[in-house]
Amino acid sequence: MKRLTLILVFFSGVTILSAQECDKTLTGKVIDFHDGVPLKEATITFNNKTIVTDNNGTYTINDLCAVSYAFTVSHVDCNSQVFTIDMSKVTTKDFYLEHHLNELQEVKVSGENHTKTLSSQEETIDKNIIEKYSNASLGDALKEITGVSSLNTGSTIVKPIIQGLSGSRILIMNNGVRMQDMEWGDEHAPNVDINVANSITVVKGASALKYGGDAIGGVIIMETNRAPAKDTLFGKTVLSGSTNGRGGFLTSKLTKAYESGMFLKVHGTLKRYGDVEAPDYVLSNTGIFEKGFSASFGVNKFTYGWDVFYSFYDNEIGVLEASHIGNVDDLFNAINSGEPDIIRDFTYDIENPRQEVTHHLGRVKYFKRFEQLGKWTTQYDFQLNNRLEFDIRRTQELDKIPSIDLELTTHSITSDFEFDSSEKYKFTTGALFRYQENFADPLTGVRRLIPDYEKYDVGAFFTVEYDLKENLILDAGIRYDFNHIDAQKFYLNSRWELRGYEEDFSDIVVDRNVIGSQLLTNPVFDYHSISGTAGMQYIFKDDYEFRFNYALSQRAPNPSELFSDGLHHSAARIELGDLRIDQETSHKISLSLKNNNQKWGWELAPYANFIQDYILLEPVGTELTIRGAFPVWQYRQTDARLLGVDAKVYANWHTNWKTDHMFSLVKGQETEDKQALINMPAPNFNNKITFAKAEWFDFTASLESQYHFRQNEFPPNIMVFSPSRGQDILLEINTPPSAYHLLNFDTGMKFKMGDESFLNLGFTINNLANTTYRNYLNRQRYFADDLGRNFLLRISINY
């Protein structure tokens, strides 16, 4: 694999000339720090002179004076380094350069061939796309990637879906830290501010074992830029405003770096929108108020470095008021009426039902490089996630108290060593220790949906990359994880009996006489998970790349799957977990074949994912209460298979004209009875035409067409008893909405403002035709249409 580098040129200003005799000679070699290999064609620059090393990496500099010189040593595959040498004392000197600079990708030119894994399907979005979505969420931006869709609750709660899988099957790495933000709930969006990241990579499967073994769906890796080792101050501010939601957004980043390797970075984000609007009406109570802040400082040296990072995220999200339903009759009426039953005038106020989530993340990281060996990295991270869900309750006093108040605290220590000194092999090995504690506040006055628990995770992995030939690389890895969960869970006596837990779990009962006909139990479960991967990358005919990957992955059930029990007020459904739920095991085979050249390029990426004991949540019936009947959603395990393909093509038709085409399809069904799986993304087909002219201040304009097919494969609907009608009715809870087509327009220009600064102007129109549509993967599709037309103006300044 070729590695390109930027050569940074440093100026030498240390030399002091004097009238001494200048007959000194300096000889030595330029050597790769990692593997000790001499580097040929390295350059040594001083006082406008340049010396080049020979085939053995050797150099000789004649006619030097007996003073100090600053030599800038550069090589095409390395970062340049400056060495100051006093020629009155030294006659020989070997210079060591960092050949395998593994943060390279973060300063690389886009389009460069760097990836997180060698053999699995993956794709990266760069800072330009992140900027385009800076006012939106992670889940929105990732939809630029083929095969990534989202599970929405309205337009503001967006959970990414990778090749049909979401939630706990997707692992999100935020600046090197695995997010622990209660990803188990359908209406729990990732608690990350997309503006922290400079690049986001999606690995579509479990093969990035370094990050975790349970990523059956995939891994999302958000990364920031590495601060350069030079005296500099730079930053960026993005300001945007939208008509739909009548709100705006501001984010600012600033980086201060020193030649010594010291750096300081800060970032802040503020986002405020009112009610958003469908083409025909206001979606009442859909405002959002988001605040994000992060700061980091540290030292980034060649041989070692450390940093301290802290980020804070707070989001208050209104939930469509019409989606608050009382019972199954309301749901039935909502599905059949086609219009929300509560439509008010536009407002910025966020009322109940609403969510308020805060996430604190702190990290301390240290790395050290060892000559001719590799790099050791160790980090400790701390996360505190608090989730409050406020609901419409029986009295106004109760409305002020959240119905759900969960506090999740996580401490993790990870350490890994990357052995990268060999040209042919690269080994990485590492370990993880994690402690997590969940506290459910009893003052909510609502029985806990997720119980108090303590959890310990221990993991270890080993991966290897082997360059078999110049164009053929093999990779493989194995990982073991141990999870131990110790919960304190109250059950209603009646539920305990009905689920048959008395027969199977009577030994975990701690107290049988808890107030309110309840019993207290202490479920303790251990899970041992093995994951592994093997694959190859083969490059042929110069511009073709073929990848093959097999990944085995095991995921232990999350607390929601095990312990959910009772009425989830904000979802107006009874959710039932099952203590008997065990790990799910996935075998995924993925292929990718791509060709990129000047004229055009394409990629075809089919995959098959066979999941044993796949855990799913589905409607099974209703339970009758004084408030009417509520739908019951129950977790169940079944063998499933997901087959799909992601495809894309681009073509440069003319200097200024380019088109992009993306298609993705996934079919999920239960292996045994071929029944369709719930919440599988419908096929979609995107086409985009772009006009770009660099002479007109980097002018670009594009028109995008998104066609979303109807999902024709879905599980059967359920018959429910309607008390008010006194009869059974068919509740079309699973029927997907119709296909739809959206048009989006985007244009931008870039103006230079001085040497380093420039200003970007962007203008976007989403849903240009103001099309009325509903999305199968939006949980509010029962109640209201999706977003109408939106004009968005964006100004960003880099300085």
Next chain:
Amino acid sequence: MNLSKFLTVFSVAGLILTSCSSDDDAPAPVSEEEVITTMEVTLTDGTDTVTLRFFDADGADGPTEPTGTASGPLKASTTYTGSISILNETEDPAENVNEEIEEEADEHQFFYVTDDLGISTAYTDKESDYENASGVQFTSENPVGLTFSLTTTATTGDGMLRFVLRHEPTKDAAGVSGGDITNAGGDPDIDWTFDISVE
């Protein structure tokens, strides 16, 4: 920072981590706020009393099927005085949920829905009959429906009578103060249908 300093920070972090563990205190059970186990509708014509009783031992959260029973048939062509009592009997003594409704009388309203047997109903209370949580009497005159009257006609047979308590209804919407649920909106706190008969 050199390695030893880093390791110091690291071990402090480790201490914080270990000191958080082994917290085996049993959590406090939640005293659930919105449980309704019992609704009793008492209908009396001065001589006889008919009681319609809803009972759900484990509340809305529990799987036990609730039951609705009528103590006996209503008489034809009779006007009854009705009152509703709502209790949470998971607490001892039982919690009287009527108080909560009375304290927010302006945010709640009952509806009695039936198309059967020519039965008609009318409200006999209004918001100004009740006091809010700070003991101040409401001044508004909209109906609440904790008490009502029910009149049967000469038609006899079996029928259904549905009791709905709406939270935050639009009380000034057309027909709502007269007991028509169509435009009421709001959320159901109670929605239960009894099987009744008139003899």
